[in-house]
Amino acid sequence: MPKALWNGAVIADSDDTVVVEGNHYFPRDAVDPAVLRPSSTTTVCPWKGTASYHSIVVDGKENRDAAWFYPEPKSAAAEIADRIAFWKGVEVR
Known part of the structure; x- marks a missing residue:
């Protein structure tokens, strides 16, 4: 199950991620x-x-701007609606 970790804490955890361009998009509620x-x-x-x-x-x-999401993704990216991805040292494993 993919987890996102930063500064020793699990900040997201879900077996329902969508991978786009190498980034795991976690459901917002995860x-x-x-x-x-x-x-x-x-x-x-x-x-x-x-x-x-x-x-x-x-x-x-604080890890500034380390999570991103698309409030209204274009139709080509509809699968990442209501999902959040991470970068800037956030480890996803």
């Missing part, structure tokens, strides 16, 4: 909401749409 902080950062992918970000906070340490 991610610990207590570690997510809203961010104003956005980026645009030509085929997935506009991504929004969360920073991750564990034990007082």
